[in-house]
Amino acid sequence: MAKRKKKKTLIFNPHSLSVQESKKSRKAIVWNILSYILVGGIFFGFAILLYPFISSEALMLKKDIISMENQYKYLSKKVGDLGLVLQDIHNRDADLYRLIFEAEPPLSMAHIKNNVEPLYNSDATKIVLETSQKIDSLSIALYNQSKSFDQIYYLAKQKNEILASMPSILPVNKTQAKLFSGFGPRKHPIYKDLRLHTGIDFAGPIGTPIYSTGSGTVIEAGSPQGYSGYGILCVIDHSFGYKTLYGHMSKIVVRQGQKVKRGDLIGFIGATGDATGAHLHYEVWVNDKKVNPVYYFFGDISPEEYKKIYEKAQEINQSMS
Numbered sequence: 001m002a003k004r005k006k007k008k009t010l011i012f013n014p015h016s017l018s019v020q021e022s023k024k025s026r027k028a029i030v031w032n033i034l035s036y037i038l039v040g041g042i043f044f045g046f047a048i049l050l051y052p053f054i055s056s057e058a059l060m061l062k063k064d065i066i067s068m069e070n071q072y073k074y075l076s077k078k079v080g081d082l083g084l085v086l087q088d089i090h091n092r093d094a095d096l097y098r099l100i101f102e103a104e105p106p107l108s109m110a111h112i113k114n115n116v117e118p119l120y121n122s123d124a125t126k127i128v129l130e131t132s133q134k135i136d137s138l139s140i141a142l143y144n145q146s147k148s149f150d151q152i153y154y155l156a157k158q159k160n161e162i163l164a165s166m167p168s169i170l171p172v173n174k175t176q177a178k179l180f181s182g183f184g185p186r187k188h189p190i191y192k193d194l195r196l197h198t199g200i201d202f203a204g205p206i207g208t209p210i211y212s213t214g215s216g217t218v219i220e221a222g223s224p225q226g227y228s229g230y231g232i233l234c235v236i237d238h239s240f241g242y243k244t245l246y247g248h249m250s251k252i253v254v255r256q257g258q259k260v261k262r263g264d265l266i267g268f269i270g271a272t273g274d275a276t277g278a279h280l281h282y283e284v285w286v287n288d289k290k291v292n293p294v295y296y297f298f299g300d301i302s303p304e305e306y307k308k309i310y311e312k313a314q315e316i317n318q319s320m321s
Helices: 026-101 110-115 122-156 160-166 302-315
Strands: 010-013 020-022 176-182 185-186 194-197 198-203 210-211 216-222 233-239 242-252 265-269 279-286 289-291
Touching: 010 185, 160 233, 176 302, 216 242
Parallel strands: none
Antiparallel strands: 010 020, 176 198, 185 194, 198 279, 210 265, 216 233, 233 242, 242 265, 242 279, 279 289
């Protein structure tokens, strides 16, 4: 088997301008080895010296990342809590509109309902993005809520006018006419079937005075078209969404377009139209929806009297028209 020849290293000799075989001395070889060992030792020494610092920095960085994640989770939870508080404020705001001003709240919180839950078990990037979105959503909701409070302030300034316009008294003198039939399903006096009675009936002698239950403007007077069965009637627009109707009158003393105040005489009880006896059919409309008039009798009767009227209005009997 032939011996493997060692590779020769050739170098160029600039003095003789020839290529010669490189011959390294033992001293050069040893020096090269020592230089490698020295350089490696230096790097190893630096690594040993810097390791505690590098390890400490890495540990601190890891702690900072964990702390940041916990902070964002806490922030996300606080934003969620704020969303719930804002939702509660909105609900109270809505109740204020409905109960005091009897109007629907102008704004909705639907756009933040899905953004109020705190985030857990999420990576840092997702937490940051979701929290940012929730803060944007809360900013919009807070702006809308401030606009709603502006509207409440505007309505509050008009409250005296609203209260003056709202129908709030009995349309007849309680000693001269009595509530006979209430609002809701009642037996029709002519057709004998159960129908929705859209007002309440006060039975009294023909000629019993009828009064406007709130300030407003007469928009219908007499026997206008579109009010079949009501006989001689009067419709008053009280503004702010309120209207009242007075039907089956024997005589009317106001005209269309006339301004009236609460308690003004507008006509007299009769039996005109589809009526089986002398009575007043009285209706209250809120935003053109017919509602139970009994809920608006709080201006001139005692709690005990209101209780009796309310209980009487709940009886399911035969109406008079």
